[in-house]
Amino acid sequence: MDISVDITAHILVPKHSKMSMEEANALLEKLNISINQLPKILKSDPAIHNLNAEVGDIILIERNSPTSGKANYYRAVING
Amino acid sequence: METVFKKVGSISFSLLSPQQIKKMAHVKIVTPELYDKEGYPVEGGLMDTRLGVIDPGLRCRTCNGKLKECPGHFGYIELGRPALHISYIKAIYVFLQTTCKECSRILLDDENIQKYQGKIDKLKEMGKDDLIPKVSKLARAGAKNVKKCPHCKAKLNVVKFEKPSTFMEETKRVSPIEILERFEKISDADCMLIGVNPQYARPEWMIMTVFPIPPVTMRPSITLETGERAEDDLTHKLSDIVRINQRLFENINAGAPEIIVEDLWDLLQYHITTFFNNDIAQVPPARHRSGQPLKTITERIKSKEGRFRHNLAGKRVNYAARTVISPDPKIELNEVGVPTLIAMELTVPERVTEWNLDWLKTFIKNGPKVYPGANYVLDGVKKKKITAETQEVILTELTPGQIVERHLLDGDISIFNRQPSLHRMSIMCHKIRVLPGKSFRLNPSVCNPYNADFDGDEMNLHIPQTEEARAEAEILMEVETQITSPKHGLNVIGCIEDAVTGNYLLTDDRTEMTKEEAIELLISIGVEDSKKLNKFKKKVTGKEIFSAVLPENFDFVNDKVTIENGQLKSGQIDPKTIGEDNGTLLRDINRSYSGSECVDIFGKIFKLGIAYLQKRGFTITTSDADIPEDIREKAKTIISDAITSANDIIDQYEKGKLKNLSGKTVEQTLELMVMQKLNETRNIVGKMISKTVSDTNNAIIMSRAGKGNVLNLAQTSILVGQQALRGGRIERGYKNRTLSLFREHDKSPEAKGFVRHSYKNGLNPVEFFFHAMTGRDSLMDTALRTPKSGYLYRRLANALQDLKVEYDGTVRDANKTIIQFAYGDDNIDVSRSENGTIDVKKIVNEVSKKTK
Numbered sequence A: 001m002d003i004s005v006d007i008t009a010h011i012l013v014p015k016h017s018k019m020s021m022e023e024a025n026a027l028l029e030k031l032n033i034s035i036n037q038l039p040k041i042l043k044s045d046p047a048i049h050n051l052n053a054e055v056g057d058i059i060l061i062e063r064n065s066p067t068s069g070k071a072n073y074y075r076a077v078i079n080g
Numbered sequence B: 001m002e003t004v005f006k007k008v009g010s011i012s013f014s015l016l017s018p019q020q021i022k023k024m025a026h027v028k029i030v031t032p033e034l035y036d037k038e039g040y041p042v043e044g045g046l047m048d049t050r051l052g053v054i055d056p057g058l059r060c061r062t063c064n065g066k067l068k069e070c071p072g073h074f075g076y077i078e079l080g081r082p083a084l085h086i087s088y089i090k091a092i093y094v095f096l097q098t099t100c101k102e103c104s105r106i107l108l109d110d111e112n113i114q115k116y117q118g119k120i121d122k123l124k125e126m127g128k129d130d131l132i133p134k135v136s137k138l139a140r141a142g143a144k145n146v147k148k149c150p151h152c153k154a155k156l157n158v159v160k161f162e163k164p165s166t167f168m169e170e171t172k173r174v175s176p177i178e179i180l181e182r183f184e185k186i187s188d189a190d191c192m193l194i195g196v197n198p199q200y201a202r203p204e205w206m207i208m209t210v211f212p213i214p215p216v217t218m219r220p221s222i223t224l225e226t227g228e229r230a231e232d233d234l235t236h237k238l239s240d241i242v243r244i245n246q247r248l249f250e251n252i253n254a255g256a257p258e259i260i261v262e263d264l265w266d267l268l269q270y271h272i273t274t275f276f277n278n279d280i281a282q283v284p285p286a287r288h289r290s291g292q293p294l295k296t297i298t299e300r301i302k303s304k305e306g307r308f309r310h311n312l313a314g315k316r317v318n319y320a321a322r323t324v325i326s327p328d329p330k331i332e333l334n335e336v337g338v339p340t341l342i343a344m345e346l347t348v349p350e351r352v353t354e355w356n357l358d359w360l361k362t363f364i365k366n367g368p369k370v371y372p373g374a375n376y377v378l379d380g381v382k383k384k385k386i387t388a389e390t391q392e393v394i395l396t397e398l399t400p401g402q403i404v405e406r407h408l409l410d411g412d413i414s415i416f417n418r419q420p421s422l423h424r425m426s427i428m429c430h431k432i433r434v435l436p437g438k439s440f441r442l443n444p445s446v447c448n449p450y451n452a453d454f455d456g457d458e459m460n461l462h463i464p465q466t467e468e469a470r471a472e473a474e475i476l477m478e479v480e481t482q483i484t485s486p487k488h489g490l491n492v493i494g495c496i497e498d499a500v501t502g503n504y505l506l507t508d509d510r511t512e513m514t515k516e517e518a519i520e521l522l523i524s525i526g527v528e529d530s531k532k533l534n535k536f537k538k539k540v541t542g543k544e545i546f547s548a549v550l551p552e553n554f555d556f557v558n559d560k561v562t563i564e565n566g567q568l569k570s571g572q573i574d575p576k577t578i579g580e581d582n583g584t585l586l587r588d589i590n591r592s593y594s595g596s597e598c599v600d601i602f603g604k605i606f607k608l609g610i611a612y613l614q615k616r617g618f619t620i621t622t623s624d625a626d627i628p629e630d631i632r633e634k635a636k637t638i639i640s641d642a643i644t645s646a647n648d649i650i651d652q653y654e655k656g657k658l659k660n661l662s663g664k665t666v667e668q669t670l671e672l673m674v675m676q677k678l679n680e681t682r683n684i685v686g687k688m689i690s691k692t693v694s695d696t697n698n699a700i701i702m703s704r705a706g707k708g709n710v711l712n713l714a715q716t717s718i719l720v721g722q723q724a725l726r727g728g729r730i731e732r733g734y735k736n737r738t739l740s741l742f743r744e745h746d747k748s749p750e751a752k753g754f755v756r757h758s759y760k761n762g763l764n765p766v767e768f769f770f771h772a773m774t775g776r777d778s779l780m781d782t783a784l785r786t787p788k789s790g791y792l793y794r795r796l797a798n799a800l801q802d803l804k805v806e807y808d809g810t811v812r813d814a815n816k817t818i819i820q821f822a823y824g825d826d827n828i829d830v831s832r833s834e835n836g837t838i839d840v841k842k843i844v845n846e847v848s849k850k851t852k
């Protein structure tokens, strides 16, 4: 699949990044959950096309929020 | 019947084979008759006692259980000719299309068969059986519209489906027997490819050769008052099936001509189809003699009256009442006025003790027909009705431990509700207030949370029957606990209408009255604190009177109003301080004082407004729309200036000199600029009016403390303004023009819906027409949008209903899957905030003041 437009450059697409193993484990530890209790993101999602994310990785999404200024969101990569 | 408690691990659905139907059946049904001459169920009939029992005296001949012990048992009949199952008709059609009529192989060549088979095997290996249907779907798509069988090379015809249940090949009908034969020959491997797992079902099982007779327990007959027996709709349908099936057998055995047999066969198919679903297009529904359609299997389940929405999702209760509501500003916020009639029907169970024995006896003496009386006495499991005859005995036998169901009394706990119950405040706990009349009375201040008005609205009242229920209702649902809305942290209950206007006028700097008048006013609304009243001097200002209902030591400041130590120092009370949804004064009171204190203070503020307005009087006259001559002249020039400059823009456009704004065409730019120019005028005029017109003008008072705004006055007295349709000036009507009296492409203000006259001076016919257009449009718009947005809200609420903020601040669903990592991103409980934010400065101020 080739993306002709880099959507990550678009102003409305928040920054996506892959979390390291340590960060990911710390997050799951903090939230006291298993990875399948996280929200999901498809491996084919154009926003993470350049991150080389594999199933089981956790994506950190840094969003702007009208209430808190910045808000972090986490998604587990799934097949599809 | 033995009850087994086990957790359901999984459920799989499959088809019943003829063998299974016979195996699970306990009776072969041989006659359509139900009862013999004595009224006993006929052996081998549809009410055979081996199918279960519905009479209290009888025992099931299969399991020997009594009524309610025996769950019922299936029977079966052998069909004379096979019949198609209407719910599988689509699947049957697809299988006919995708298999060969000669060899019954799937119409794919070996290469493709291998391809799909490989995929299925792989999925099975991976344990992803749930994806197999997707492969089958592809395989079926590939096997459609094949002209020649790839296996036996037979020439194939297109199979046509004729609703409801006929299949045609060319002009020849494919009979259920043929279908059955074809399907029986399909190999297990091919079954998998076309999407049927032969482990659970075979395609030919979709054609019924044996018909299961459901147990009588799911189709009980009812005895009418006349003593007649009325059978269930399903029983009627089943006897039709059995009768026709018998005739079919007889005719076949007698060697009757094929036409007669086929007619009967079609009839059997019809009865079996309507047994499953009596609401199929092209099939005339089977009807009662009265003409009303039979309720068969599908109708039992689906729709609003079906099992799900009516029985499983819908619950009905006792100790409830429903009637029309009407307002009563004299009762408290947390009360509900209940008609005596209803108070005598709804009851509260009161346990008899040594201490209340005599008190309860007075109720029993009054009986069910005198208020306040009692309707029943419960002695253990026995329930005794109080009547003139039983009264004496019940009175002498009344002992502690019994329960008296007495009529409602003032102060009893009730739960009050108005549908649609969209939020928490749609169901609140009110104290009963028994009143004459036939409607429920409620304080107009609680209209807002219920979204109620009095144009015929009805509401429901429930009486909790246990101590637990009453305690729960009081603690969680009382009106005073619901004043602050969880959706924005502001008060949903506040002053409206007269109460706002009254307080606004009362707290005017010029309002003044004698000490006697002031005291009379305050006493009338229940302020009897002599300490406060004695403080009054000979002349009392309105602000002093308003302060009398405020708690001492209460402080409040906003941009207009200042209250110090419970004294209104400056500013005039308006909707921003005491109104609903943004009455900051009321919200602050609610935060600082207990629920019962709030009800008291709110009630007094409300009543003070009404009482003062009644004393002062308030109305509006036509002369309120008389604007001073000089202002009118000024307005006239503003309007004609606007029209001139609009025409200038149009002129530029027509000369082709108008430059377009970025992202817009020249036409759009023109419309935008003209609209802006014309809309401006009304706002400028409105501002001018509110600045210059006297604040004793009743319309101005209304705009500040009541309904409406200054624009309404501007529209009545100066100009109505531009009429907008779908976000633009009026476009519709004739070709390139709005009305036939304009030239085509006329873009001038008057040709496109600008109304320069006022309501009072009158619109000209063209203006009137444009105004009617927008009026009709907004009427239609509201009528169409309300149900749409209501349904949208319902879907959203249902989708989100079990989301919950956990202790760690995350929002999770019922599976504890995270939806949001911090509630609202900032973890603020909106109901404890001020419109979503927390004013730290204010809190610090309050705390430091308290510690001083």
Ligand SMILES: [Mg+2]
Binding pocket: B452, B453, B454, B455, B456, B457
């Ligand atoms: Mg209404």
Ligand SMILES: [Zn+2]
Binding pocket: B051, B052, B053, B060, B061, B062, B063, B064, B065, B070, B071, B072, B073
């Ligand atoms: Zn039984």
Ligand SMILES: [Zn+2]
Binding pocket: B100, B101, B102, B103, B104, B105, B149, B150, B151, B152, B153, B154
């Ligand atoms: Zn063939």
